[in-house]
Amino acid sequence: MLFPRLRRLVRALPMLCVFVCLCVYAQSENPPTTSLEPNYSEEELRILAAAERVESNKAKLEALDAAYKKSSGETSESIVLQRLDTYDSLIKELREFTSLVGDYKNGGGTPDHLLGDFNEEMLNTGRSLRADIRTYLSRYNENSIERDTATADGLRSYIFDNRLLDMGFRLLSEYVAVIEQLEFSAAPSRRFLMSEVPLRADSLSGQIRLNTERLNEAKALLSIKKDDADVLEKQRLATEKQESDTHSLLLIIDIAEKLELDVSRYRQLLLRTTGEISADLIGSNVLSGLFYDWWISVKQSVGTTLANFMIKAGVFLGILLVFHGIATLVSRVLLRSLTSGSVNLSVLMQDMLTSMTARLIMLLGLLVALAQVGVSLGPVLAGLGVVGFVIGFALQDTLGNFAAGVMILVYRPYDVDDFVEAAGVFGKVRSMNIVSTTVLTIDNQTLIIPNSKIWGDVIKNVTAQKVRRVDMTFGIGYSDDVEHAERILADIVEENEKVLQSPEPMIKLNALGESSVDFIVRPWAKTEHYWDVYWEVTREVKMRFDREGITIPFPQRDVHIYQQSKD
Structure with a gap:
């Protein structure tokens, strides 16, 4: 039994060897992928994803270019608008890609092994972008031969061609920045921009001067023919064209400054024509992408924004x-x-x-x-x-105060430093504005009174006149000599240097009171000496009456006590 089994095993051995060899060969042809697959970090994966998005936008542009060559009419313009949106998206992705690669390099990484064929494709892209600009320039020049920008259709065609050129120059400028930041040579594209950007700036400058002349002509015509529909339409079209050319020139100025070209004369032209002081303008994008664009390019734009703000603040x-x-x-x-x-x-x-x-x-x-x-x-x-x-x-009450202030200024019932009595307040006028008057009372309190309160009340101006009469009353006893007292009062008034001789003072016996014979004494004095005369004369009268034996009566009461006996 053993030998038959052994003979069968020997006969199967060659087939087993062939099977093992095939398995070994198959394993050598298909090694495990996990052992050789590169292990990328999160930062490297972000760079690769950004590169894929750039490639995706490029592929979309190529497809749109192919469709554009086969289209015409409105379809052609629609494709161009799609290209504009795709160009904006490509610029965003290029900025993000450049930022990621720059951060990776700053961290000590070497991105060459990540980029692969991307570098070569980017270098070839410059040639395509330059060809696009030449095509746009040729289209612009051909259309300019018969185009009249003073008409709505001509202006629409002009603005459309300008947008194409703006798109081309802007994208090529971004492309140069990306390539040079990746430390590759973008010399052909840089030379192209160095030669074409000044020509584009000169062309736009000429258009802006032409627009200014048209606007001045329209303004002169409107001064003669007011509300003329044709002139108003020409003015509107010239204004719209001026805005478009100004926007394009600002974009070209931004590109020229990155190329270190002299743009001072273009800025002077904008200052003379628009009257605005501005350094650079951020490219227009849809609102949803503005914040994202700013976040990616904040390091590049913060210097320009700050300079623009400082210039405007300084001029302001x-x-x-x-x-x-x-x-x-x-x-x-x-x-x-x-x-x-x-x-x-x-x-x-x-x-x-x-x-x-x-x-x-x-x-x-x-x-x-x-x-x-x-x-x-x-x-x-x-x-x-x-x-x-x-x-x-x-604020109707405030307007009432304003009106009252105007009336006070016109009719001048009082002035600064006058003593007035108005609205239940007596004091010296310190100042006045259009709604209120500030009064300083005799006891040094500052009161602010609304003008409507003053104008609606009786105004008593104590110091309006330069000369005032001082009214005083003095009483003597019934037993005193009237003529003697009258001479004493006249001497006191005459001896006071602050009493005016003209008008003549008045001294008269005025009343026979219950307990006194009353004299009125009314000298005249300058307004500023009023109280000095009042106090000095009163004091001197008391002292002279005492020396001359003249009594000054005062009310007396006699109290009588009656006692009644108890009887």
Whole structure:
């Protein structure tokens, strides 16, 4: 039994050897993939994903290019618009890819093994981009021969061709930045930009000058033919074209600055034609992509944004300082003119006119400064009108104070440093503005009174006249000599240096009272000497009456006590 089995095993041995050899050969031809598959980090995977997105956008552009060559009419324009959107998406991805590769290099990594054929494909892309720009330039020149931008159709065609050129130059500029950041040579594309960008800038500068002339002509015609429909349409088209050319020139200026070209004359042209002070403008994208674009390019744009802000802030503050100096100078000249003898105005009116003039000049300076930094004054003024209406309706009492202040300034019932009694308050007027008056009472309290309260009440101005009469009353006893007392009072009044001789003082026996014979003494004095005369005369009368034996009676009461006996 053993030998038959052994013979069968020997006969099967060659077949077993062949099977083992085939298995070994198959294993050698298909080694395990897990042992040789590269192990990428998360950062490397992000770089590869970004490269794939760039390739995807490039493939989409190639497909659109192929479709564009076979299309015509509106279909062709629709494809071009799709290319614009795809170009914007490609620029986003290129920026992100460049940022990722730069961060990877800064961390000590070497991205060459990740990029593979991507580098070669990117280098070949420059040739395609330059060819696109040449095609757009040829299309622009051909259409310009018969195109009239003073018509709506011609302007639409012009703006469309400009968008194509803007797209091409912008993408090639981004391409050069990406290639050079990857430390590859983009010399052909850089040379192309160095030669074509100045030509494009000169062409746009000429268009902007032409637009300015058209706008000036339209403005002159409108001054003669107001509301002329044809002229208004030409003005609208010229304005729209000017905005398009300005946007394109700003884009070219940004590209030229990256190439280190001199753009000072182009900026001067924009300053003269638009009146706006601006360094660079961020390229227009849909709102949803603005924040993403800013986040990717924040390191590149922060310097330009800060410079633009500093320039505008400097010009804004400079204009305000100039107008502040003008306001100060005009206020001084105006105050000197108002205080001259030829002009009879109250101090309140002088202060109000000078302060209001200075404020109006500063308001004008603020409007000029806002206009120079690019703020549109039309909506601002319209907004102020609406806000003024709302505030005026809500602050009716304040407007009443304003009207009362104007009436006080016009009729001048009092002036600064006058002693007045109004609205139940007596004191010295310190200052006044358009809505209130500040009064300092005799006991040194500061009161601010609304002008409507003062104007609606009786105003008593104590110091309005330069000369005042001092009214005093003195009594003597019935047993005293009337003529003697009268001579004493006349001597006291005559000896006081602050009493005026004209008008003549009045000393008369006025009344026979219950317990005294009353004299009235009414000398005249300057307003500023009123209280001095009052107090000095009163004191001297008491002292002289005492020396001369003249009594000053006062009320007395006699109390009588009666006792009644108990009987």
